[in-house]
Structures are given as structure tokens and as C-alpha cells.
Amino acid sequence: MPDQSQPILSVKNMSVQFPSLSGVVTAVKNVSFAVGREKVGIIGESGSGKSTTGRAIMRLQPTTAKVVADEMRFEDVDLLRTSEADMRTIRGRRISMILQDPKYSLNPVMTVGEQIAETAILHERAGRRQARERTLAMLERVNIRDPQRVFDLYPHEVSGGMGQRIMISMMLISSPSLIIADEPTSALDVTVRQQVLSILDDLITERNIGMVFISHDLNLVKSFCDRVIIMYAGRIVEELEAAKLGEATHPYTRGLLQALPSLDHPRDRLEVLRRDPSWAEA
Numbered sequence: 296m297p298d299q300s301q302p303i304l305s306v307k308n309m310s311v312q313f314p315s316l317s318g319v320v321t322a323v324k325n326v327s328f329a330v331g332r333e334k335v336g337i338i339g340e341s342g343s344g345k346s347t348t349g350r351a352i353m354r355l356q357p358t359t360a361k362v363v364a365d366e367m368r369f370e371d372v373d374l375l376r377t378s379e380a381d382m383r384t385i386r387g388r389r390i391s392m393i394l395q396d397p398k399y400s401l402n403p404v405m406t407v408g409e410q411i412a413e414t415a416i417l418h419e420r421a422g423r424r425q426a427r428e429r430t431l432a433m434l435e436r437v438n439i440r441d442p443q444r445v446f447d448l449y450p451h452e453v454s455g456g457m458g459q460r461i462m463i464s465m466m467l468i469s470s471p472s473l474i475i476a477d478e479p480t481s482a483l484d485v486t487v488r489q490q491v492l493s494i495l496d497d498l499i500t501e502r503n504i505g506m507v508f509i510s511h512d513l514n515l516v517k518s519f520c521d522r523v524i525i526m527y528a529g530r531i532v533e534e535l536e537a538a539k540l541g542e543a544t545h546p547y548t549r550g551l552l553q554a555l556p557s558l559d560h561p562r563d564r565l566e567v568l569r570r571d572p573s574w575a576e577a
């Protein structure tokens with residue numbers, strides 16, 4: 296039984312560099328954060344290093360990338376030193392990643408039902424028939440109305456929202472203790488988005504696990520997450536409780552907040568986000 300008081304994930308001083316034709320690009324610079332049994336949002340504009348941070352935790356960087364850190368620990372696993380073979384069993388089973396477009400995470404030549412059932416066979420050592428029953432139950436659990444039919448669909452035949460729910464049902468079987476969701480709902484329309492978020496929310500609470508929720512939608516993160524990390528040019532510029540976002544002190548966060556359209560206080564013009572090169576330094 297893992298120690299409930301310890302964070303699930305702890306990252307200290309992590310940097311990620313990519314070689315490029317014009318020299319080395321440091322996409323993530325000295326970031327430190329921890330994730331407990333909570334939903335931690337990472338926000339920041341395009342290119343600020345959010346996805347790179349998520350992928351580094353999963354060790355899903357291209358081989359040319361250089362990841363250095365003082366510590367990267369997931370439960371009892373030293374992510375900096377564990378073997379690639381061990382990493383393969385950790386990915387999907389103990390840390391799950393949900394991507395913007397689930398079609399890329401699913402095997403295109405296998406029906407979605409077979410893929411979920413495979414997880415049940417691997418994870419729960421279920422027999423074929425038992426795995427099918429588990430799969431149908433999980434599809435129902437994520438509000439898929441016609442699980443028998445959906446079981447036999449191929450990934451290209453499912454809609455974005457259904458694809459997200461299929462990914463979640465796979466997670467329900469593999470019971471990870473950390474979920475990394477990278478813009479998981481940005482391709483969904485508002486009603487499906489709410490459904491997917493509430494299924495995720497229930498999952499986190501019910502299983503008492505942790506989540507990293509990557510998004511550039513400040514309003515969404517504010518309402519969905521417990522804590523928010525704000526990234527700018529590869530650095531964490533501020534970290535605070537979601538409920539206290541209004542009290543943010545960093546000028547970049549303040550700028551993001553002021554740039555939000557508000558129904559309560561309509562403005563003729565939206566603020567232009569101001570940036571200061573010094574925020575990207577030490």
C-alpha cells in the first residue's frame with residue numbers, strides 16, 4: 296500500500312533540451328513540482344513546454360531529447376534510472392496519458408472493444424469471455440449507450456467524444472495512480488466536454504489518484520483543477536490553488552486573467568497580453 300501522505304509524483308529541477316539546426320532548444324527549464332491525490336492543471340500559451348513536461352514524465356521523448364533533473368520520482372519508481380522495459384509496464388498501467396486526439400493512442404487495426412479487453416486480460420488476468428464482459432461494463436460506466444455495438448467499432452469509426460470515453464474506460468480497468476491528460480477535451484463540443492470531465496473527476500475522487508491536466512484554457516483549469524501551475528517559455532512562473540487564481544501576483548498570470556472575456560464585466564476591448572523578456576530568465 297503506497298504511503299498516502301507522499302506525493303504520487305515529484306519532479307525537481309527538470310530541464311528538457313532538443314538539438315536543432317540553429318542550436319540547442321531548451322523547451323523546459325528547471326521545473327519543480329509535485330502531484331498528490333489531486334488535479335493539478337498546467338497552463339501556458341502555445342510552446343511554453345506543457346506537453347514536453349508531460350511527455351518527459353512518461354519518458355516519451357524522442358531519443359535526441361536530453362532530459363536532466365535532480366529528481367523524477369513516481370511512487371517507488373525513479374523515473375530517471377528505471378529501465379525502458381520497466382517503463383513499458385508502467386506506461387498505461389500505472390501512469391496513463393490521455394491525448395487530445397485519442398485516435399492516435401488507439402491501435403487502428405483492432406476494434407476498440409478488443410483493445411479494452413486486452414487491457415483486462417493483461418491487467419486482471421481475465422479470461423476472454425470475462426474480459427469482454429468487463430469491457431462492456433466499463434463502456435457503460437463511461438455513458439456509452441450501446442456498448443455491444445461500440446465494442447466492434449474500429450478507432451476511425453468513433454467520434455472524438457466517444458474516443459475520449461473509450462480511453463477512460465481503458466483506464467478504469469488498468470487503474471493507474473497518475474493520469475496525465477494533455478488537452479484532453481479541446482476537440483470536444485461543450486456538452487460532451489462536460490460529460491468527459493465529470494467522468495474523469497469521479498474517477499480521480501473515487502480512486503484517490505492524481506492527475507496532471509494540461510490545457511491553455513484558463514477558465515476550464517480554474518473550475519476543474521485543485522491547483523494550477525503557470526508556465527511561460529519553459530519555466531514555471533507561478534503555482535497556486537485554483538480557487539486563489541484571482542490573487543495571482545505574477546504579471547504573466549495577471550495578464551492571462553485580464554485577457555479573459557467576462558460576462559459579468561463586459562469590456563469593449565480585450566486586454567492585449569503583455570510579455571516581459573525577464574520572465575524567461577533565471
Ligand SMILES: Nc1ncnc2c1ncn2[C@@H]1O[C@H](COP(=O)(O)OP(=O)(O)OP(=O)(O)O)[C@@H](O)[C@H]1O
Pocket residue numbers: 313314315320321322339340341342343344345346347348357511
Ligand atoms: N521533438 C521536438 N524537437 C524539437 N523541439 C521540440 C520538440 N518537441 C517540442 N519542441 C519545442 O519545445 C517547445 C515546447 O513545446 P511543447 O509542445 O511542450 O509546448 P506546449 O506548451 O505543449 O504548446 P501547445 O499549447 O501548442 O501544445 C517548443 O518550442 C517546441 O518547438
Ligand SMILES: [Mg+2]
Pocket residue numbers: 345346347477
Ligand atoms: Mg502541447
